[in-house]
Amino acid sequence: MTSRLHQLSNIDEIINKDEKILHQLFDRTVTGVGENLVVKSGKLRSHEAQTLRFIAENTTIPVPNVYDVRWEDGQVVAITMDYMSGKRLDEAWETLDPDQKLSIAKELHSYINQLRDLKGDYIGAVNPGKTVTGRAVAVEGGPFDTEQQFNESLLGRIIRQAPDLLRHYARHALSENHEIVFTHSDIAPEKFLVEGGRIAAILDWEDAGWYPEYWEYTRAFRYFRPMPDWPEYLTHILPPKFEREYIGMAFLNRISY
Structure with missing residues (x-):
């Protein structure tokens, strides 16, 4: 000390x-x-x-x-x-065999489940703080008392040049009936440290907070390219779910800043 x-x-x-x-x-x-x-x-x-x-x-x-x-x-x-010792997962990935990769994916799955067991009654950071959204740049907003308010914030990011027809589809791509759970919001291989074949640390919680239950999925599935077989193991960390929300957010991100 x-x-x-x-x-x-x-x-x-x-x-x-x-x-x-x-x-x-x-x-x-x-x-x-x-x-x-x-x-x-x-x-x-x-x-x-x-x-x-x-x-x-x-x-x-x-x-x-x-x-x-x-x-x-x-x-x-x-x-x-x-200081957390260990090597970034994206840097260690090539040294791991399939069994080790699967073991790490299952360990991450258990940690993410712990987050998803934590339920919130607003959307935003802890204590409470602002949400962090945005595709190319970080956009802060809220906190929001309801998912409807959060959705209005997301729709507010649509670029001005987008025609009304696309705005119509974007509005119908969002729903308001999700549980609010604690979310890391930036699940990617470079956020994990590994040591001895296990997760030594999960880092970079600056975007974390209380979000609709689909949010972790749509944010994590942005990272398909760091390692060729990463998507295969990502499905063990976050088993496929919220397909409609993923498609809706993918569309919304195409016409938003």
Whole structure:
């Protein structure tokens, strides 16, 4: 504990040292702090640390413990958390045999089921926070008390040039009778760390929250290309379901920004 407190006191100095950068994408950086901690910094969503704590308290899903959240001008700019060892699944995939791949898929299925057992009464991030949608860029909205309100938000993303006929079909592609469950919202191979043939961590919960039960499926099925046989194992993680919703969202995404 003493070493962690010492490391926390030097975060400002450490996050400015390029040689300790572990990952960098757009305006977010993950920097190593000693051997046990990392700092995720940049323009972060305010609910990400709260989500990690919520998952740790309500599931057995391996996620990093959060030790510190730093705010500036009402914006979260840094989260200090555990360093999670392991190799990204997309990078380890070629070294795994079919049995190992299937075992990992089944383990992920059990973790996703834990999320789906958590039921919500609004649509949005924890505590509560905004939804994150959008195809090419992230679009924040809500939180929403009903699925009808959430659907109106989705329909509001249709590009202005779309003819009324397509707007008509898009409106009828959405329904309002789904359970609201906790959702990672970005299930993809690079979000998983593996070690010893098992899942060591599930990362990147910034888009997570309470969403209609089909949402995890339509978001996960965007990632068919990272590995040639990934779709085969994705069907074990999220067995085919919500076909109508998938087709409807695919259509809506074609005419939305």
